[in-house]
Amino acid sequence: MKTHGDDILEDMCDFSETHLKSLVTQLEPSLVAQVNHCLNHPLNKSVTRFEAKYHISVYEKDCSHDETLLTFAKVKFNILQRLHQTEIGSITKWWKKSNFEQKVPHARNRIVECYLWLLAMSHLPEYSNGRIIVGKLASVIALLDDTYDAYGTFEELQLFTEAFQRLTWFKVHHIFEFFL
Structure with missing residues (x-):
């Protein structure tokens, strides 16, 4: 949500991106894929409908997913x-x-x-x-x-x-x- 010249939010984005990238080596593979996806396709710069399909597929692979919620989402x-x-x-x-x-x-x-x-x-x-x-x-x-x-x-x-x-x-x- 930052705008050009918004130094505080730019610093926050840089901080977050740096720390997320450093965490990638410590996460399980499914989370690594999600973190990389979010870094490459931030929600505020994505088409909601395309992202919904991606997130449904990710949630479906989560072993603790709620089947009713997943069915409603689909x-x-x-x-x-x-x-x-x-x-x-x-x-x-x-x-x-x-x-x-x-x-x-x-x-x-x-x-x-x-x-x-x-x-x-x-x-x-x-x-x-x-x-x-x-x-x-x-x-x-x-x-x-x-x-x-x-x-x-x-x-x-x-x-x-x-x-x-x-x-x-x-x-x-x-x-x-x-x-x-």
């Missing part, structure tokens, strides 16, 4: 995974229905990439509709990025940018209805 993980699959399926259907491959042939289908950005921000089920809407929006933004990066000439892109700048709020509102 069920919850699978339910959320199914929700995420449904969301990305919804975005994919929208993309195909919009016929972007035909209308904008230079565009890359970056739905999964865009969706993973959103999943990294929040995996919670109550934000499902938001992930779907913003996933569609992020896909269109990626399409525009591809247009600027690989397709238009400088003059065409200047005209394109000016057209965007002339959009009124009313027109933007109708554009966003396209995503619903």
Whole structure:
């Protein structure tokens, strides 16, 4: 949780990392793997959904695990995974229905990439509709990025940018209805 220039937390992180690395030689192999994983993939810099799967597998190998708790964790993980699959399926259907491959042939289908950005921000089920809407929006933004990066000439892109700048709020509102 440190920020650049936060000397106290930087010192604490360095201290913790140094001591954890020195403990590695004294720990049993399963704990060594966990410590190394945590040092290489700190929770605050990881995608929660990916880390959940890792920690479930680690807990499952622990001989003192609670079978009921493990079952609930797996069920919850699978339910959320199914929700995420449904969301990305919804975005994919929208993309195909919009016929972007035909209308904008230079565009890359970056739905999964865009969706993973959103999943990294929040995996919670109550934000499902938001992930779907913003996933569609992020896909269109990626399409525009591809247009600027690989397709238009400088003059065409200047005209394109000016057209965007002339959009009124009313027109933007109708554009966003396209995503619903």
